[in-house]
Amino acid sequence: MTQRILKIHYPGTVRELIALLKAGKGRVAPVGGGVSFSFSVPPKISELASLRALGLNRIRLDSKGLHLGALVTIEQLAKSPVAAKFRNGLLAQSASKVAATTNRNLITVGGNAIRLFIWSDLPAIYCAAGALFIIRGAKGLKKLTCEQFYKTQPLSLLKHEQFLEEILIPPGEGRSGAAYEKFSETANTFAIVSAAACVSVDRSGKCSSARLAIVGLQLLPRISKAAAKILEGKPPDSARIKEASIAAVNSVAMTKDLRVSGEYKKELAIVIARRVLEKAFSAAGGAL
Numbered sequence: 239m240t241q242r243i244l245k246i247h248y249p250g251t252v253r254e255l256i257a258l259l260k261a262g263k264g265r266v267a268p269v270g271g272g273v274s275f276s277f278s279v280p281p282k283i284s285e286l287a288s289l290r291a292l293g294l295n296r297i298r299l300d301s302k303g304l305h306l307g308a309l310v311t312i313e314q315l316a317k318s319p320v321a322a323k324f325r326n327g328l329l330a331q332s333a334s335k336v337a338a339t340t341n342r343n344l345i346t347v348g349g350n351a352i353r354l355f356i357w358s359d360l361p362a363i364y365c366a367a368g369a370l371f372i373i374r375g376a377k378g379l380k381k382l383t384c385e386q387f388y389k390t391q392p393l394s395l396l397k398h399e400q401f402l403e404e405i406l407i408p409p410g411e412g413r414s415g416a417a418y419e420k421f422s423e424t425a426n427t428f429a430i431v432s433a434a435a436c437v438s439v440d441r442s443g444k445c446s447s448a449r450l451a452i453v454g455l456q457l458l459p460r461i462s463k464a465a466a467k468i469l470e471g472k473p474p475d476s477a478r479i480k481e482a483s484i485a486a487v488n489s490v491a492m493t494k495d496l497r498v499s500g501e502y503k504k505e506l507a508i509v510i511a512r513r514v515l516e517k518a519f520s521a522a523g524g525a526l
């Protein structure tokens with residue numbers, strides 16, 4: 239039976255929103271763009287609380303990094319001059335490849351981050367970039383690291399009176415570089431594979447940090463420990479980057495994809511991983 243939404247609330251303040259969610263005891267869900275509710279309505283949900291009036295639609299840069307309010311749309315991010323200059327334009331570039339403009343005008347970074355699909359691009363970038371997730375609830379604010387936030391589907395992590403207020407992406411440290419690439423059937427459809435890499439190199443050109451995340455192999459975004467082990471502490475030459483890309487893909491238990499064979503996806507993922515690592519190291523000024 240298809241679940242039905244019976245009512246939409248428009249709270250004017252955060253306090254009102256939290257009171258609504260609390261009283262709803264899991265029946266009332268916060269809504270961003272509302273796009274995912276057109277696929278399916280999670281069990282128990284019969285009412286929605288819009289976040290539109292809460293001023294969460296701003297992109298802001300300060301010394302802590304890039305702050306994305308939960309209601310920032312994907313189109314806003316794609317067009318943001320501030321995001322275009324931040325960490326090699328990683329977020330703006332990937333946002334511009336999500337769905338068609340009509341959908342990008344609706345989809346919010348909050349909704350996109352919190353309900354994962356196997357094709358979700360931005361969550362992998364948040365992980366590669368070491369983002370923090372700011373959760374607000376009846377007991378105040380809580381900051382979760384990307385590892386904590388994506389331990390499981392974030393939707394199941396939040397208490398029913400909590401909501402995601404902001405995503406904070408820190409600036410790259412030292413000599414750092416970042417890159418993102420997506421492979422899909424057409425320019426703006428779901429990724430078959432995409433990947434993001436955020437790396438840094440020390441003064442001698444050796445890799446001091448390598449955070450590679452690949453989209454399309456499994457549901458939860460993960461930093462490849464296998465790739466980091468091969469790269470960190472050593473010069474990032476082509477052979478080592480290739481070895482790291484192969485190890486990153488081979489260490490994942492892949493989810494089936496009806497569009498392509500497992501072997502094809504593995505080959506593709508190795509190529510995309512290698513490319514983003516090469517681009518990121520090159521942006522960081524590391525020797526290749």
Ligand SMILES: Cc1cc2nc3c(=O)[nH]c(=O)nc-3n(C[C@H](O)[C@H](O)[C@H](O)COP(=O)(O)OP(=O)(O)OC[C@H]3O[C@@H](n4cnc5c(N)ncnc54)[C@H](O)[C@@H]3O)c2cc1C
Pocket residue numbers: 267268269270271272273274275280289308335336337338341344345346347348349350351352353355357358359360393400401402403426427428429
């Ligand atoms: C045709 C199409 C193509 C797409 N392609 C891509 C793609 O290539 N890459 C990609 O990454 N995404 C893609 N998406 C988007 C993705 O699939 C989701 O639909 C989208 O991320 C949902 O965003 P939303 O703002 O509409 O969230 P909503 O539908 O409003 O919410 C999603 C869930 O999160 C909860 N929620 C929303 N905001 C908050 C908050 N601030 N705090 C707590 N809970 C919250 C809601 O209760 C709901 O359970 C595509 C979507 C479509 C329709």
